[in-house]
Amino acid sequence: MMDTAYAVAFDGNRYLMVWHNGRGGWEMPGGHIEPGESPEEACVREFREEAGYAIEIVGTRDIGHCYVCAAILGSRMEGDCEMESCLFAELPEKLSFDREEYECTVPWARETVARRGRSR
Numbered sequence: 001m002m003d004t005a006y007a008v009a010f011d012g013n014r015y016l017m018v019w020h021n022g023r024g025g026w027e028m029p030g031g032h033i034e035p036g037e038s039p040e041e042a043c044v045r046e047f048r049e050e051a052g053y054a055i056e057i058v059g060t061r062d063i064g065h066c067y068v069c070a071a072i073l074g075s076r077m078e079g080d081c082e083m084e085s086c087l088f089a090e091l092p093e094k095l096s097f098d099r100e101e102y103e104c105t106v107p108w109a110r111e112t113v114a115r116r117g118r119s120r
Helices: 039-051 099-119
Strands: 002-011 014-020 025-027 029-031 053-062 069-074 083-088
Touching: 002 039, 002 053, 002 099, 014 039, 014 099, 029 039, 039 053, 039 069, 053 099, 069 083
Parallel strands: 002 069
Antiparallel strands: 002 014, 002 029, 014 025, 014 083, 053 069
């Protein structure tokens, strides 16, 4: 069973990423799924802890080694967050994980969020 999940959360055409000091790169907020938690619940929790934002999950995808959630970025929440965050329109140069994975998951998440917007 996969035990990790991350979210690609959009504010308009840009998505939020966090800087991971230990890995020396930008990544999507996410992490381990706690016992009894769904991938969506884990993404909401991890996003709040790492970036300090609320998110609304609109789709989930199993990519084999983890879950990816497409989300809409919500409001900044009160309190501290664990990592520096920034909005990007394109993938930054320094990434913590494989660029190829993000080149597949970001367009999927973008389309999933866009479909949600058209159906409202």
